[in-house]
Amino acid sequence: xxxxxxxxxxxxxxxxxxxxxxxxxxxxxxxxxxxxxxxxxxxxxxxxxxxxxxxxxxxxxxxxxxxxxxxxxxxxxxxxxxxxxxxxxxxxxxxxxxxxxxxxxxxxxxxxxxxxxxxxxxxxxxxxxxxxxxxxxxxxxxxxxxxxxxxxxxxxxxxxxxxxxxxxxxxxxxxxxxxxxxxxxxx
Amino acid sequence: xxxxxxxxxxxxxxxxxxxxxxxxxxxxxxxxxxxxxxxxxxxxxxxxxxxxxxxxxxxxxxxxxxxxxxxxxxxxxxxxxxxxxxxxxxxxxxxxxxxxxxxxxxxxxxxxxxxxxxxxxxxxxxxxxxxxxxxxxxxxxxxxxxxxxxxxxxxxxxxxxxxxxxxxxxxxxxxxxxxxxxxxxxxxxxxxxxxxxxxxxxxxxxxxxxxxxxxxxxxxxxxxxxxxxxxxxxxxxxxxxxxxxxxxxxxxxxxxxxxxxxx
Numbered sequence: 517x518x519x520x521x522x523x524x525x526x527x528x529x530x531x532x533x534x535x536x537x538x539x540x541x542x543x544x545x546x547x548x549x550x551x552x553x554x555x556x557x558x559x560x561x562x563x564x565x566x567x568x569x570x571x572x573x574x575x576x577x578x579x580x581x582x583x584x585x586x587x588x589x590x591x592x593x594x595x596x597x598x599x600x601x602x603x604x605x606x607x608x609x610x611x612x613x614x615x616x617x618x619x620x621x622x623x624x625x626x627x628x629x630x631x632x633x634x635x636x637x638x639x640x641x642x643x644x645x646x647x648x649x650x651x652x653x654x655x656x657x658x659x660x661x662x663x664x665x666x667x668x669x670x671x672x673x674x675x676x677x678x679x680x681x682x683x684x685x686x687x688x689x690x691x692x693x694x695x696x697x698x699x700x701x702x703x
Numbered sequence: 704x705x706x707x708x709x710x711x712x713x714x715x716x717x718x719x720x721x722x723x724x725x726x727x728x729x730x731x732x733x734x735x736x737x738x739x740x741x742x743x744x745x746x747x748x749x750x751x752x753x754x755x756x757x758x759x760x761x762x763x764x765x766x767x768x769x770x771x772x773x774x775x776x777x778x779x780x781x782x783x784x785x786x787x788x789x790x791x792x793x794x795x796x797x798x799x800x801x802x803x804x805x806x807x808x809x810x811x812x813x814x815x816x817x818x819x820x821x822x823x824x825x826x827x828x829x830x831x832x833x834x835x836x837x838x839x840x841x842x843x844x845x846x847x848x849x850x851x852x853x854x855x856x857x858x859x860x861x862x863x864x865x866x867x868x869x870x871x872x873x874x875x876x877x878x879x880x881x882x883x884x885x886x887x888x889x890x891x892x893x894x895x896x897x898x899x900x901x902x903x904x905x906x907x908x909x910x911x912x913x914x915x916x917x918x919x920x921x922x923x924x925x926x927x928x929x930x931x932x933x934x935x936x937x938x939x940x941x942x943x944x945x946x947x948x949x950x951x952x953x954x955x956x957x958x959x960x961x962x963x964x965x966x
Contacts, residue, residue: 531845574842581844589841599840605829606728608836612828628821631729631774634891642936671832672839682828 522546522556523563527582530560536579536669577668578675610636611645615667616682619649619660637661645670725766730778731822733760738819745819748812750789754782785811858934859942861950866910866934866941869950870927873914888922893929897952901939907953910941 525546529537543553557580561573574583584592603611610633613625625633640646649662668675727733737756738745758779764772788811810816858866901908913930914923930952933939942951 534845583842583844586838586841592843596843602833602836602840605833608829608832609728609825612825612832615832616825616828628818628825629729630731630778630818630822632770638891670839671835672842673835679828680831682824 519556519559522548522552523560526553526556526560530573530580530582533581536577536581536665538579541579574672575674576672577665581669606631606633607636607640611640611663611667614640614646614661615663615676615679618662619652620662621652621658621660623658625661723766724760724764724775725771728826729771730775731819732826733757733775734778735819735823735826745816745823748816750782750786750812754779754786757782781815785815859940861941861943865943865950866931869910873911873927874920874923876911888925890925890929890932893922893925894932897926897929897933898938901933901952902954905954907942907951910950910952913952 526542529542529545539550539553539557542557543550546553546556548556557573563569564572570585570588571582572585574581609629610625613628614620617624622633622637625637637646641648644664644666646661646667647664648659650660651657652660663676667673673679724733727736734753734757735745737753737760738748741749741753741756743749761775761779764775767775897913900913914926918926930939930941934941937955939952940955942953943949944951
């Protein structure tokens with residue numbers, strides 16, 4: 517009974533909260549242990565997984581959020597305008613570099629992309645997808661950039677570790693040796 | 704628009720579809736495209752052929768603004784330099800030395816290959832982000848709004864029209880604004896200057912004091928644009944304390960102040 521009540525509270529909190537709610541915060545509001553809050557959340561999630569529901573609970577930016585089911589998007593778009601075109605390829609490339617290599621300076625991003633990213637950074641800062649996280653010691657003390665909670669929410673990520681690992685392909689690791697070998701065969 | 708060359712050296716026909724240069728995210732993106740179209744490994748770039756195609760693509764840079772054109776030209780110079788180095792005869796080897804002590808001279812392409820490899824990696828990562836974005840776009844939350852919630856109102860007792868009127872006064876106050884030879888005044892730089900200036904004076908700066916008497920007309924205009932940009936970004940507040948009174952520009956309360964120490 518207390519569990520049913522707790523689950524109802526969690527549902528109410530998730531609806532009322534404008535941003536993802538952490539298990540810790542839910543536990544605090546309910547006055548229970550975080551472990552217990554998680555049990556309630558999982559229980560509620562299972563309820564939503566039942567057929568015939570229009571909502572789902574997604575784990576995002578370190579918290580939980582009540583969202584419409586993706587398969588119903590076409591209907592929601594008839595009600596509201598579609599969300600827009602999304603970010604440009606240039607913005608996505610820049611964000612990817614920041615997400616994987618943060619904290620990172622503008623010059624370092626530009627070294628990877630081979631183009632200026634000044635305007636893109638301004639735009640991403642304004643959209644709060646990135647923020648200034650400090651300054652690199654050294655000449656000019658350049659600004660360091662990192663991603664934000666909004667970044668995680670925007671891409672529906674639980675945390676940064678959910679990004680797939682970016683590894684140089686195996687052939688890349690022996691790159692120099694291969695180049696050497698090729699030159700050797702030309703000699 | 705770049706017209707596709709008929710053919711390129713080495714007898715390779717390339718049915719190069721005309722692709723606009725501004726369809727690429729920069730010189731590295733174009734290079735990767737050329738390399739993939741040739742179906743060669745980035746670890747063994749046929750530098751002469753790729754350079755030729757690259758140059759054909761950038762023959763017409765008129766699609767691009769000057770900064771982006773410059774980025775493509777820098778890469779062209781790099782490619783030509785690499786090509787030249789691969790054509791130079793290799794210096795004779797000194798007497799064989801014990802293994803390991805002889806440092807091989809690096810392949811002239813090595814640095815470019817490293818750059819391409821890294822770029823290709825993040826381009827792939829960007830594709831993954833795009834997939835994530837598309838998924839997230841299919842989902843709505845209760846609190847979803849198209850615009851981020853606003854901060855404090857950036858105009859207090861002032862309208863945009865008041866600002867424009869004040870600006871007109873500044874322009875008209877001095878009929879002898881110096882006309883100087885066209886000189887680029889980056890808006891971004893101006894934004895930074897004004898922000899630094901305003902943050903030095905928490906009480907605010909008078910509107911007209913932001914405009915340097917000795918400045919050119921162009922600079923005056925850029926200053927005004929920079930001010931509007933700062934208001935739009937909610938980094939400063941424009942305030943008129945009395946009707947028809949002086950307009951004051953002061954730092955927005957609660958705005959990020961990390962940049963303050965750079966002033």
